[in-house]
Amino acid sequence: MTRLLISLFCLGLMATSPALSQDTPLSSAQSDPETLGWMQGFPPPADRIIRMTDADAFTFPKLRWTMCNFRELTPTKAVRNGTDGADALPVALDPGLDAVSFPPMGSDRKMTWDQAFDVNYTDGILVLHRGRIVYERYGGCMDENSLHGVMSVSKSLTGLVAETLVAEGALDETALMRDVIPELDGSGFGDATVRQVLEMTTALDYSEDYADPNSDVWTYSRASSPLPAPEGYDGPRSYFGYLQTVRKSGAHGEAFAYRTINADAVGWLIARVSGLDVADWVSQNIWSHIGAEREAFFTVDSIGTPFAGGGFNVTLRDLARLGQLVLDRGNWQGQQILPAQAIDRIRQGGDPQAFARAGYDTLPGWSYRGMWWVSNDDHGAFAARGVHGQTIWIDPAAQMVIARVASNPVAANAANDPTSLPAYRAVADYLMAKDGFAQLQDLEWRIEDIDGRGVIDYSPARLTFGADGKLSGNASCNRLMGSYQVDGDSLTLQQLGTTRKACPEALMAQERLLLDLLGQITGWRLSPDGGLILYTNDNRQILARQG
Secondary structure, eight states: OOHHHHHHHHHTTOTTOSSOOOOOOSOTTTTOHHHHTTTOSSSOOGGGOOOTTOTTTTSTTTHHHHTTOGGGTSOEEEEOOOSSOOOOOOBOOOGGGGGOEEOOTTOSSOEEHHHHHHHTTEEEEEEEETTEEEEEEEOTTOOTTOOEEOTTHHHHHHHHHHHHHHHTTSSOTTSBHHHHOGGGTTSTTTTSBHHHHHTTOOOEEOOOOTTOTTSHHHHHHHHHOSSOOOTTOOSOOSHHHHHTTOEEOSOTTSSOOOOHHHHHHHHHHHHHHHSSOHHHHHIIIIITTTTOSSOEEEEBOTTOOBOTTTOEEEOHHHHHHHHHHHHTTTEETTEEOSOHHHHHHHHHOOOHHHHHTTOOTTOTTOEEETTEEEOOOTTOOEEEEEGGGEEEEEETTTTEEEEEEEOOSSOSGGGTGGGTHHHHHHHHHHHHHHHGGGGGTTOEEEEEEETTSOOOTTOOOEEEEOTTSEEEEEOSSSEEEEEEEEETTEEEEEEEEEOOOOOOHHHHHHHHHHHHHHTTOOEEEEOTTSOEEEEOTTOOEEEEEEO
């Protein structure tokens, strides 16, 4: 058994381990694989060769080459993209994004989006806003055609497939694992429910302590190796074989514990109930329907089982396509590819208290559902996360997807979260502000409060800001009409008028108050929960919501 294959496997296991670090003697520019000359020439110089039998093939700085070259190092299984050709993503690049700034966690000194690219050892990053590419940049081993390992982002893809099967009724989330996979009866998984495995609240006697040579993680890595077994080894020879040996420790359902073996158990569930392994399922039901530019692939074990917990490799644009599919609740260009309820369940998140017991200091208030990381923030953001900085970040409020592949020298995402999570939010805020008033146009805004006095129950007071600059609606009794001008967050309403119908005095009094205040409006903003606030210079306000 080579140490490389152990390293390749374990990278999929470490996705957000709270405390893994190593020295980083070289900067992003200094460690660029082209600068260092890895695998260049025919043949490359002896000291620039990376082989699958090298013990350090996946240590920094060699990992900056290896991340884009899994197919050269280990057996794989294709995720085919069909024969219909790629759907080109619309492009509207925004040069202002590089200047977006944010304070990293724990710092009062600002960093720009441009600077964060190298700080995080980014190999490629792409931002989709309302389905259009507004930012795309490559470095390291990547270009637009390269396939990059996304490590534990694979878990979220696997979880998405399982949630789809649950939504379709093919998989019962309340079923015990042993009832779906009888081979797991007697193992630690046997009396866990499907939902507990999907949320990683299983109680298993399994250690992922990488500093301990006797840790279970090393036994699992030997079992998963596609290479011939080393002399004297008589243990399991596949993912499926190893999962049957895991024992229980404690009560299922009480605490979140990040263990890759849960994801591979979900991979087995998918295969058992659908008749397709995760690679074939994704190919037939996702990849061949979203206009993917390239075939993707999974790494496999010695019997060809895809590594559901960390073996997916993909181009950056196709990773972004996957994120857009999830943002759009399973819809791709008008075709419902996946059931919306599957993604809605993921977005609901899991149990924050169970998650908090795991001690992720950079993720307070988060939860985990369907093998996705759910922020529970006011934007409803959620993510797929993988070791060394792999990410799909989805922000529904901003209609934004960020896809990133990276080769950060430190495995745990706790190392790059301080310069990543605030950056994602800053870009979302920038895009929403730039969208400006356009995101509010041609929607009906129901008025809920006028100058702190509320509104009469079932009041018809409403506003609609047309894309043509016209204002329409109902002032409480009479139809309202006028025009408006907007400049950034400044707003003025002009030529206000109403019809002249008589109504009960209470409605007429509310109408007079509303018209008086509308004439004084000087600005607008959105509340954290999506309400529209119109305000005057002396901060008198009107609150409205869609509907």
